[in-house]
Amino acid sequence: MSKYVQVIMNFAKTEEIDRLFTYSIPIHLVSKVEIGQRVRVPFGQGNRTQVAFVIHFLDELPQENYRIKPILELFDEVPLLNVEQVNLARFLVNYYGCTFAMALELILPPGMAKTPYRPLPQTETYICRNISHDALEQHIAKESAKKSFDKQRAILTLFLIEEAIPLSELKRSQEVSGSSLNTLIKKEILRKEERLVTFKPSPIHYQAFKTLNDEQRAARDKIYEAIENPYYQGLLLEGITGSGKTEVFLSAICKVLEEGGSAIVLIPEIALTRQTLMRFRERFGNVVALTHSRMGPGERQRLYQEAKEGNIRVMIGPRSAVFMPMERLRLIVIDEEHEATYKSETTPKYHATDVARRRMMESGGSLILASATPSLESYEQMKSGALALVPLTKRIGGATLPDIQIVDMRRELQNGNMQIISSALHEAIDRTLQAGNQVMLLMNRRGHSTFVNCRNCGYAVKCKHCDIAMTYHRQSGYLECHYCGHKEVIPTTCPSCGSAHIRFFGSGTEKVEEYLEAYFAAFGIGRMDFDTTSGKEGHSKMLAAFQNHEFNVLVGTQMIAKGHDFPDVTLVGIIAADQALYMQDFRSEERTYQLITQTLGRAGRGEKKGEVIIQTYSPDNMVLEKIKYHQQQDFYEEQLKMRKLLGYPPYSHLFSLVVSGKNETEVIQKVHTLKYYYEYYNKKGLFRIVGPAAATISKIADEYRWQLLLMGEEREKVLIYGKYCLNKFINRENTGTIKINWDIDPRSMF
Structure with a gap:
């Protein structure tokens, strides 16, 4: 038996303490201490009792410059983490440059690190x-x-x-x-x-599975081969909207369960949980569970225990579900894999796809990335052979892709239509509703008017704390900032020149709703955005009401675009296709293509033919042309050529630094000094340095923001170089009041 252990302190979130400490195991605990268990240990000169995770056993005493102290006692009855989770924490530390304690905290549900772990009661x-x-x-x-x-x-x-x-x-x-x-x-x-307490797992309800068509069966069989293979395999399930991707991976999960394994299914939005959970429970019963951030800590801790003890065999949820301690995990499915929500914006800034791939490589399982519009990274991996392509090219049940009409909003203005809805879309909405069908409208910006402007002097009302225009919200009656939450009353005269000619401009979901209520109120109008779905069951109630025809027009932000299947939706309208097209982000065209394609996929999914109307001020834009004529492969190939020419991902890796602070002069001075460090240590010229420049949103919550970007082909070297130069800067310079936020492979340039 081992005599020593190496542990990580539960509170070790600073680099000074974020390392392994060695302790001896008392004789009476030798047979009881396990990897992943927490123990109480004396720490520091004062020998204060601290809680630590057991990470590694040692048979021989290493050369240490401090006296080896003994473990005091066990904190947990049984290990809180299994060996796979400890290895996963190591991966997070090395791959994302976070501390070990941060990685362990990420793996555990909220609050679980503070209390002893006990098995579920018998x-x-x-x-x-x-x-x-x-x-x-x-x-x-x-x-x-x-x-x-x-x-x-x-x-x-x-x-x-x-x-x-x-x-x-x-x-x-x-x-x-x-x-x-x-x-x-x-x-x-x-x-x-x-x-x-005796848990009796539900039998698989085979009668609930739908009959697959020839193309779906071919896709299923290809995935079966991967599951039967004892080695890792990644697959790209690329299927057009309505092609039945979910039924294919439901069959794959069924095979995994039949062979005694378990599966994780990641979804990008909480809005999709209700529909997904219903479909899965219909087939697999009580072994299916759902987890998400709006659940209370106690509920999420219970699910963790149920998964750890093998009662839950199919876990559904957003990105954090990828860490669930499933017994005999054999398959992870990432639905709508292209979505940016799979990348965390808080430290550790992990990407769920990277974590899922790592877990399946460790266990010899399979990873399915499913999407109608894959990310360019996944598409390139498919071309290089790192992902096996599983295509679905036809809609199920004889359904066809919707007809697409592009409306030039410049001509609408020339014809005297100053409204947010074009005459073509208005007529289509009326025709669709009169026929007893339903309408979905995408407006990817909440609020009523996106800015308030003086027509006399041009003054725009901006947030006092951010470099961003205030948005008018009709529901609250206030101007609101979507970045810091600041609210103001609506000015009656221009704060700059005193003119009374102050008007609302721009459009959001509330403005679209207002228009619809004026013309189509009798058919029922629903609005789905952050303001209307903030409650725990907000998404589910809204979608259930729409499905039950309690209202027949649903206007919403991007949360309406993904995964929803309503057979009576025959018309989809894209209100402002240009909204994200010209943002200062090299991914803007890719994201616009994905969002519009996903949204138009909601139309005509049943027996009824679908129709899509796209409103734009740039009807000749390449992205819209490719969407209209369903030229997805051409779009992806052109995007990859451009990325390769410019040296952008997936042909390079990015290390982004945002320097922020309340003193703009100090921020500018420090970010230029920081750039000097990166230039000095880039003697071999392996890395490209871009900037510094003011961030796209140059001020948020009274803090000025400047950005510096590093590029390189080898991810490990980019991360090491990025952190090394940053640490040199912090250790040698007086950083004053500034803050530096960094990220490896960011998905947003804001």
Whole structure:
């Protein structure tokens, strides 16, 4: 047995402490300490008791310049992390340059690092009826006249239906009073009883699976081959919208479950969880679970334990679900893999695809990246052979791709139409609704008007704390900043020149909703954006109401574009196709192509023919041309040529630094000094340095922002070089009040 362990301190989020410390194992704990378990140890000169993760065993004592102290005691009954998770933490440290403690905190659900881990209870407390059903009815009838009996009656009524109810279920009910329950137990009308908890997994419901067409079966068989292979394989399931990609990977998951394995399915938006969960539970029953950030810490911790103990075998959720400790994990599916939401914007800034690939490589499993519009990175990997292509080129059930019409909004203005909706789209909405069908409209900006402008002097009302125009929200009646949350009342006169000619310009989802209410209110209008779906069940309620025809026109931001399947939606309108096309980001054309293509894919998914109308001021733009004529391969090939010419990803890796602070002069001076360090240590010229320049949004929350960008072909070298020069700068320079935020392979240039 090993005599020593190396541990990481639970609080080690600074580089000075972020390293392995060696401790001896007392004889009475030698057989009890395991990898991934937490222990209490004395730490520092004062020997303060700290909690640490056991990372590694040692048989021989390393050469250390400090006295080896013994572990004090176990913190967990059983290991909180398994060996695979510890290895995954190591990967996060090396690949994203974060601390070990940050990596471990990322892997665990919120709050779990603070309390000892105990296995799920083997028994559960039930409250049982202690008298016969007839005797209970007589007792209720006898006591009903007493006013003090109301709360007890509410409880006892439940036991007229059920003989025994879990105590945890009773506690969740608002009608159950704890004191009244205790009174009934004391009177021996009810009794407590401990019962063994036995989880019985649902059988696979094969009858719920849909019959696959020839193309789907070919795709399924190719994925089956990968699953049967004991080595890692990555697959790109590229299928046009409505081609039945979900049914294909449902079949793949079924095979994994039949062979005793488990699977993780990542989805990009919480908005998709309800629809996805229903489809999966219909086939796999109670072994399917859903996790997401709007759940409470207790609920997420329970799911973690259920997964760890093998009760959950299919986990669905956004990017954080990739860390779930599934037993015998054999398959990870990343649906809509091109979505930017799979990249975290907070440290550690991981990408779920990288983590998923690493997990499957470690376990010899399979990774499926599914999308109608893959990321350029995935497309290039498919071309190079790193991903096997699994194509789906036809819509299921005989459905065809929708007809696409591009409307030139410049001509609308020439014809005197100053409205947000073109005459062609208005007529199409009316025709669609009169026929009993439904409409989805994409406006990828929330609020009513995107800026307030003086027509006399040109003054635009900007946020006092950010370099961004304030957005008018009709619902709140205020101007709001979408970056810092600052609110202001709407000015009646121009703050600059005093003119009364101050007007609203630009459009958001509220403005589209206002237009629709003026003309189509009788058909029901719904709006789906951050403002209307902020509650825990906000997305689900909105989508369920639309599916049930409680309203028939749904206007929303990009959250309406992905994965939704409504057979009665026959018209999709893209209100402002140019919105993201000319942003200062080399990915703007790729993102616009993906967003519009995904949105138009919502039309005509059933037996009814679909129609799409795209409104634009740039009808001859290459991106819109490729979308109209379904020339996806041509679009991707042209984008790759341009990226290669400019040296952008996927042919290079980026290291982005944003220097920010409240003193603009200091920020500018420091970012130029920082650039000098990168130039000095770039003697071999391996890296390209771009900038510094003011960030696209140059001020947020009273902090000025400047950006510096590094490029190189080898990711590991880019990361080492980026961090090395930054550390030299921090250690040698007086950084003052500035902050430096860095990222490797960022997905946003803002």
